[in-house]
Amino acid sequence: MIKKSILFFFVIFSIFVSSQRRKQSWTDDVRSSIDPHVKIMLPLGDNFLKDSFSYFYGFGIGGNLNLYKNFGIGVEYTYFLANVKNGDKFGYLGAPSMNNFDWYVFHKNKITEEFFVEEIAGYSTYRMKSPYLDNSGKFSEGNGGLTFGAKAIYTIDNEGFQQVVFGTKLNFYNARIGNQNPDIADYYSKALFLNFSLAYRYNF
Amino acid sequence: MKAINAKSDSEKIRNRYLLTKILFFKKISFNFTFLNYELLKLNFKIPAIFCVLFLLFLQCKDDDASIFRAYVEGKFTYSDGKFLEQPIHLVVDKKIIAASFPKESGSFVLAGPYEKGIYRLQLKDFKIQSFSTDTKGCKISSDSLSIEILDGVTYVIFNNITVK
Numbered sequence: 001m002i003k004k005s006i007l008f009f010f011v012i013f014s015i016f017v018s019s020q021r022r023k024q025s026w027t028d029d030v031r032s033s034i035d036p037h038v039k040i041m042l043p044l045g046d047n048f049l050k051d052s053f054s055y056f057y058g059f060g061i062g063g064n065l066n067l068y069k070n071f072g073i074g075v076e077y078t079y080f081l082a083n084v085k086n087g088d089k090f091g092y093l094g095a096p097s098m099n100n101f102d103w104y105v106f107h108k109n110k111i112t113e114e115f116f117v118e119e120i121a122g123y124s125t126y127r128m129k130s131p132y133l134d135n136s137g138k139f140s141e142g143n144g145g146l147t148f149g150a151k152a153i154y155t156i157d158n159e160g161f162q163q164v165v166f167g168t169k170l171n172f173y174n175a176r177i178g179n180q181n182p183d184i185a186d187y188y189s190k191a192l193f194l195n196f197s198l199a200y201r202y203n204f
Numbered sequence: 205m206k207a208i209n210a211k212s213d214s215e216k217i218r219n220r221y222l223l224t225k226i227l228f229f230k231k232i233s234f235n236f237t238f239l240n241y242e243l244l245k246l247n248f249k250i251p252a253i254f255c256v257l258f259l260l261f262l263q264c265k266d267d268d269a270s271i272f273r274a275y276v277e278g279k280f281t282y283s284d285g286k287f288l289e290q291p292i293h294l295v296v297d298k299k300i301i302a303a304s305f306p307k308e309s310g311s312f313v314l315a316g317p318y319e320k321g322i323y324r325l326q327l328k329d330f331k332i333q334s335f336s337t338d339t340k341g342c343k344i345s346s347d348s349l350s351i352e353i354l355d356g357v358t359y360v361i362f363n364n365i366t367v368k
Binding site: 096180 | 270272294303317357
């Protein structure tokens with residue numbers, strides 16, 4: 001009877017220890033961070049964004065959640081503005097504002113104790129609003145596309161709470177603007193953005 | 205005496221058994237408190253994960269494909285140089301969707317957001333004498349200041365528009 005209870009005890013104990021180890025490491029990997037940022041976004045290729053604007057500039061906030069080992073998920077919101085360079089092909093519209101969300105999965109590489117590199121793959125959504133020049137409301141366009149990028153992260157305090165992040169990203173812009181000529185439809189619907197960001201990150 | 209000893213022996217065994225029992229339950233209860241602590245830690249982190257996932261699904265919204273850009277391209281033949289100083293427009297229901305100036309060669313591009321309805325290529329003062337295009341349904345308006353373009357036509361090339 002005592003032998004049995006000791007055996008039972010041992011089984012419970014081993015389960016407890018193994019489960020403890022697993023749980024501990026799982027939650028130890030979970031870390032979150034928040035980072036306000038500024039961004040500059042350059043349109044590339046042959047499209048109306050390239051011809052109408054020279055660049056977008058914006059600010060926003062992002063959040064990252066490290067889930068397992070060095071992998072995690074994150075989201076960034078950015079509010080962009082741009083000046084109209086040449087409005088011929090843009091329409092009778094004023095300077096646009098853009099709401100942009102980036103959703104991504106990241107993988108973090110440790111280079112040294114203070115220096116990290118993150119690779120990013122995800123999906124971006126865009127909503128660009130431009131006011132009609134005769135004040136008759138706003139024209140809204142945009143949709144979404146894939147995004148790839150990398151971030152260089154440098155830790156600025158001893159405890160590792162505060163970091164400076166420099167990032168570059170390629171964002172694919174896809175809208176669904178129709179035209180009888182497919183080339184023109186593509187000209188207004190497809191673009192590529194090169195994206196530079198500078199952020200202050202706080203880990204907790 | 206013997207009987208008492210025997211009793212105490214059986215008591216000892218019972219006591220030892222009780223002790224293992226107590227230890228066992230203590231272990232279990234510790235197990236539970238540990239789990240509670242783990243849950244507390246998770247309680248903070250799991251909502252954070254769900255918040256992010258919730259936002260993800262909230263944000264997914266598609267455009268309906270009813271937004272177009274009307275694109276009109278062409279060339280003017282003009283005699284008066286003042287023609288170049290006036291803007292030309294695309295107009296839907298008195299609402300301007302595009303504006304630009306013709307170049308010196310007379311060529312022009314007009315493009316603007318468009319949903320539906322008849323729209324027109326509008327000039328300000330100069331009257332249109334004639335035009336040529338492959339697109340069907342275009343006609344000069346009664347005041348000769350504009351060319352009407354049919355509903356649903358989003359791409360028009362005017363090979364030549366002659367103004368007075």
